[in-house]
Amino acid sequence: MALADQDMKAAIAATRFGLGAKPGEIAQARRDPQGFLRSQIRREGADQPPGAAMTSAQRMAEFRDYQRERREVRLEKAADPRPARSEAAPGAGVDATMMADGARAKAEARDPVKVVGNMLRQDISSDFTARAQLGAATDAAFRERWALFWANHFTVSATKAITGTVVGPFEDEAIRPNVFGRFEDLLGAAESHPAMLTYLDQIQSIGPDSQAAQFARRGGQGRFGAQLQPAVQRNLGLNENLAREIMELHTVGVNGGYSQADVTEFARAMTGLSIGGPRDAAYGVAVFREQAHEPGERTVMGVRYDQRGRAQTNAILSDLAGKPQTARFVCAKIARHFVADDPPPTLVARLEAAWTASRGDLAKVAEALIAAPEAWAPTPEKFKTPYEFVISSYRAAGGQPQGFQQFGPILTALGQKPFSAPSPKGWPEDAQSWAAPDAIVKRMQFAQAFSAAAVHDRDPKALAAEALGERLTPETAKAIARAESRPEGFALLLMSPEFQRR
Amino acid sequence: MNALMNPSRRGVLATAAGFGLTLQLLGVPALAADSALNRRKVVVVICRGGMDGLSVAPPVGDSEYRGLRGGLALDDAALPLDATFALHPQLTAVHALAKAGEARVVPAVATPDRARSHFEAQDVLETGAAGVYSTTSGWLNRAVETLSAHRKVDALSIGATAPLILRGKVQTASWSPGRGIDAQARLPGLLQDLYRNDPLLGPALARGLATEAMAKDATAGLDAVAPPAAMTRASTPGVPAPQAPFARAAAQQGRDAARTLGQSLAGFMREPGGPTVAAISLDGFDSHANQAGLLTGRLAYLDAVLDGLHQGLGPEWKDTVVVVATEFGRTARANGTGGTDHGTASTALVLGGALKPGGIVGDWPTLKQQALYENRDLAPTLDMRGLFKGVLAEHMGVDRAQLDGVVFPNSAAVKPVPGLV
Numbered sequence: 001m002a003l004a005d006q007d008m009k010a011a012i013a014a015t016r017f018g019l020g021a022k023p024g025e026i027a028q029a030r031r032d033p034q035g036f037l038r039s040q041i042r043r044e045g046a047d048q049p050p051g052a053a054m055t056s057a058q059r060m061a062e063f064r065d066y067q068r069e070r071r072e073v074r075l076e077k078a079a080d081p082r083p084a085r086s087e088a089a090p091g092a093g094v095d096a097t098m099m100a101d102g103a104r105a106k107a108e109a110r111d112p113v114k115v116v117g118n119m120l121r122q123d124i125s126s127d128f129t130a131r132a133q134l135g136a137a138t139d140a141a142f143r144e145r146w147a148l149f150w151a152n153h154f155t156v157s158a159t160k161a162i163t164g165t166v167v168g169p170f171e172d173e174a175i176r177p178n179v180f181g182r183f184e185d186l187l188g189a190a191e192s193h194p195a196m197l198t199y200l201d202q203i204q205s206i207g208p209d210s211q212a213a214q215f216a217r218r219g220g221q222g223r224f225g226a227q228l229q230p231a232v233q234r235n236l237g238l239n240e241n242l243a244r245e246i247m248e249l250h251t252v253g254v255n256g257g258y259s260q261a262d263v264t265e266f267a268r269a270m271t272g273l274s275i276g277g278p279r280d281a282a283y284g285v286a287v288f289r290e291q292a293h294e295p296g297e298r299t300v301m302g303v304r305y306d307q308r309g310r311a312q313t314n315a316i317l318s319d320l321a322g323k324p325q326t327a328r329f330v331c332a333k334i335a336r337h338f339v340a341d342d343p344p345p346t347l348v349a350r351l352e353a354a355w356t357a358s359r360g361d362l363a364k365v366a367e368a369l370i371a372a373p374e375a376w377a378p379t380p381e382k383f384k385t386p387y388e389f390v391i392s393s394y395r396a397a398g399g400q401p402q403g404f405q406q407f408g409p410i411l412t413a414l415g416q417k418p419f420s421a422p423s424p425k426g427w428p429e430d431a432q433s434w435a436a437p438d439a440i441v442k443r444m445q446f447a448q449a450f451s452a453a454a455v456h457d458r459d460p461k462a463l464a465a466e467a468l469g470e471r472l473t474p475e476t477a478k479a480i481a482r483a484e485s486r487p488e489g490f491a492l493l494l495m496s497p498e499f500q501r502r
Numbered sequence: 503m504n505a506l507m508n509p510s511r512r513g514v515l516a517t518a519a520g521f522g523l524t525l526q527l528l529g530v531p532a533l534a535a536d537s538a539l540n541r542r543k544v545v546v547v548i549c550r551g552g553m554d555g556l557s558v559a560p561p562v563g564d565s566e567y568r569g570l571r572g573g574l575a576l577d578d579a580a581l582p583l584d585a586t587f588a589l590h591p592q593l594t595a596v597h598a599l600a601k602a603g604e605a606r607v608v609p610a611v612a613t614p615d616r617a618r619s620h621f622e623a624q625d626v627l628e629t630g631a632a633g634v635y636s637t638t639s640g641w642l643n644r645a646v647e648t649l650s651a652h653r654k655v656d657a658l659s660i661g662a663t664a665p666l667i668l669r670g671k672v673q674t675a676s677w678s679p680g681r682g683i684d685a686q687a688r689l690p691g692l693l694q695d696l697y698r699n700d701p702l703l704g705p706a707l708a709r710g711l712a713t714e715a716m717a718k719d720a721t722a723g724l725d726a727v728a729p730p731a732a733m734t735r736a737s738t739p740g741v742p743a744p745q746a747p748f749a750r751a752a753a754q755q756g757r758d759a760a761r762t763l764g765q766s767l768a769g770f771m772r773e774p775g776g777p778t779v780a781a782i783s784l785d786g787f788d789s790h791a792n793q794a795g796l797l798t799g800r801l802a803y804l805d806a807v808l809d810g811l812h813q814g815l816g817p818e819w820k821d822t823v824v825v826v827a828t829e830f831g832r833t834a835r836a837n838g839t840g841g842t843d844h845g846t847a848s849t850a851l852v853l854g855g856a857l858k859p860g861g862i863v864g865d866w867p868t869l870k871q872q873a874l875y876e877n878r879d880l881a882p883t884l885d886m887r888g889l890f891k892g893v894l895a896e897h898m899g900v901d902r903a904q905l906d907g908v909v910f911p912n913s914a915a916v917k918p919v920p921g922l923v
Contacts, residue, residue, distance in 0.1 A: 205838065241790045423620060423785070424620075437677075441713075442678075479696050491689055492696065
């Protein structure tokens with residue numbers, strides 16, 4: 001019995017805490033499943049995806065070039081006497097694949113905008129592919145899942161074009177190095193990264209009484225005045241998007257006890273936090289513009305902040321990170337991600353206690369999760385997200401994706417388009433979101449095609465034992481054994497109730 | 503591995519025979535005698551992100567509008583409706599319907615939620631509860647459950663993930679454009695067997711297969727529908743679709759894809775035994791910056807979906823009511839970055855051949871400073887639940903006690919809007 005328990009724990013370590021078992025992984029975890037996971041925690045953070053990564057500054061420079069090209073073409077168009085229609089296209093939603101391939105290739109060759117655009121697209125796809133390759137291949141899959149959790153907690157999304165170019169660099173620069181450090185440091189790194197500053201509209205937020213705003217009101221045509229419409233100048237500059245989402249989604253949560261006034265005050269405090277503009281040497285790098293900062297004291301959630309400049313934001317972020325509401329909100333989210341859509345309150349309490357005792361040391365919280373008995377319940381409560389399903393399929397096959405086209409489109413079809421979470425709340429975690437009838441049919445279609453290409457001459461029964469270990473049910477084992485072909489057997493494994501869950 | 507993503511369309515489910523299921527599911531049991539009620543259809547379109555009502559139906563006749571909106575004011579280009587209201591220039595199909603008495607503007611409607619949080623407000627919009635987190639099923643699902651006691655009612659959501667509004671006890675269908683199913687494959691049948699005792703996967707797979715079978719007829723004659731990504735935003739990560747010289751072509755493709763999507767939904771609803779209740783959700787309305795450009799694209803897309811639905815339903819449009827709603831409106835004033843921040847009341851649209859012609863639905867609170875909610879947002883004059891109740895009561899025949907207690911829990915004080923149909 002103790003033996004079976006150990007086997008079950010090894011299977012859980014690899015599938016629930018990790019990203020699905022690779023052949024040999026469950027055997028490796030078996031001697032000490034908790035130690036197997038604990039050994040993956042390290043101060044220097046999560047792994048970097050393979051290959052030479054570009055920095056966000058390089059990406060932003062690329063994007064600036066892209067925009068310049070677009071502007072030039074637009075100017076040429078403006079000189080064209082034909083009546084111009086609106087620029088902003090619902091075509092932002094059109095898949096280029098809708099164009100006939102031949103016509104597209106021809107058009108692209110002559111169009112410099114497309115050439116640069118394609119380069120950017122390829123960069124983004126290769127970021128995502130590298131991340132998926134890391135997920136499929138890593139021996140430290142708990143570490144990777146932990147990093148993915150935080151990347152989703154601090155969602156930035158390619159649904160905004162300028163942000164899309166730096167989603168990969170954001171994860172590499174702001175998230176991965178900090179996931180086993182203090183939450184406060186992770187929070188600071190995430191909120192001040194160019195990806196977050198662009199995604200949540202912080203880059204243009206200007207203090208209404210700042211020097212820059214006053215200059216613009218006097219009719220100045222400087223950097224700030226030039227981009228503002230005269231008509232909107234009465235309420236010059238403030239954008240409260242980032243302030244609200246930091247409170248609602250990243251720290252204390254929507255019931256964390258803040259008001260609209262707190263949001264506005266926090267937004268005022270953060271004015272000045274921006275990125276270098278197109279004419280700056282440091283384009284796309286996070287900067288603090290003293291002259292755009294709203295001067296004066298701020299009061300947020302009952303605390304007065306009299307710091308000047310950037311220090312004011314840092315002080316508020318630090319206080320938010322330390323609030324008990326933040327510990328509660330984030331720990332509940334960790335429990336929901338790892339264990340169940342409706343996690344046991346005792347589990348959340350354990351995580352919260354570890355968080356509080358360590359003042360937000362995420363390595364300690366990870367250790368508490370591994371140590372929590374609630375996290376090892378034999379019944380798998382979590383339904384895999386599309387990304388988890390696809391990555392675990394590669395792991396079960398002992399392979400990894402060789403290119404974006406192999407796995408990017410299926411994620412889009414399943415509703416989890418690469419790097420494109422639908423809102424700042426990130427991807428949903430619950431089974432109800434992902435187990436719609438249409439999604440199950442599409443998972444089945446993926447499993448069928450994937451298996452045909454991946455199984456080769458291997459025995460699906462053996463692959464199933466490697467992928468699920470003690471979690472493999474007799475029903476699934478029987479169905480696989482009765483399959484009429486190897487691909488059919490492997491597809492049954494991937495679609496089995498226990499493989500779909502973790 | 504190319505084969506993975508380039509499936510042939512060979513063998514797209516010609517019949518459901520390959521996995522001997524679903525014909526019972528598809529087939530309609532003998533219908534109740536009241537066939538008029540059986541034909542009634544309702545579609546809910548959710549626009550996520552906080553759609554700016556003052557751009558959807560700009561109150562160009564309100565003396566404060568221009569001053570508050572500055573550069574975002576639309577008065578010159580807007581499509582006129584009456585002395586106060588117009589429609590956004592991209593809403594041409596909606597405008598034509600309004601002129602024909604088949605579309606009405608609900609200019610100041612809000613859910614009971616006041617937190618200005620997208621996620622909380624969407625929860626309340628979709629659960630139909632008075633407050634957040636008080637129920638986990640959607641009001642449209644509970645409406646279907648209620649109606650199912652009297653007649654056969656099926657519901658369908660369009661999109662890869664199921665929206666909360668249709669989640670709940672009743673297993674509803676979902677569909678998004680895809681590649682069809684190989685009728686010869688054994689896998690669907692084997693899996694149904696494997697899912698026998700799985701309360702989540704069993705019903706979902708059965709329903710998904712049945713819907714795929716229906717999709718063949720429902721989308722017959724339509725061009726390939728754009729992938730679901732086209733329903734959200736930029737389809738290739740990060741980079742907008744090609745601008746000039748392809749801008750117009752791309753924009754047109756976006757509208758065509760949207761129209762096809764609306765037509766596909768209509769196709770399902772016209773199938774014998776097809777769904778009479780449907781939900782579709784469109785993302786991307788959160789316009790903190792560059793609102794004018796963003797809404798031009800999103801509203802063109804919305805207009806095309808509605809147009810496709812209208813055209814696709816053909817003679818059955820007269821039995822249909824469509825409600826377009828969002829989780830909250832936006833600040834009355836433009837913000838400092840060419841956009842607007844989270845607000846309170848917004849505009850809803852009701853459309854359909856079943857609609858009774860009329861002016862705006864609900865009162866107009868005006869944009870006078872003292873009328874604004876917290877000196878910031880358009881003030882609500884109508885509870886969103888009252889609008890939904892009005893449609894469900896008069897059009898779908900849901901009884902009042904169910905509406906007040908089950909579909910919208912503890913909402914007896916919220917009266918159904920009368921006279922919509």
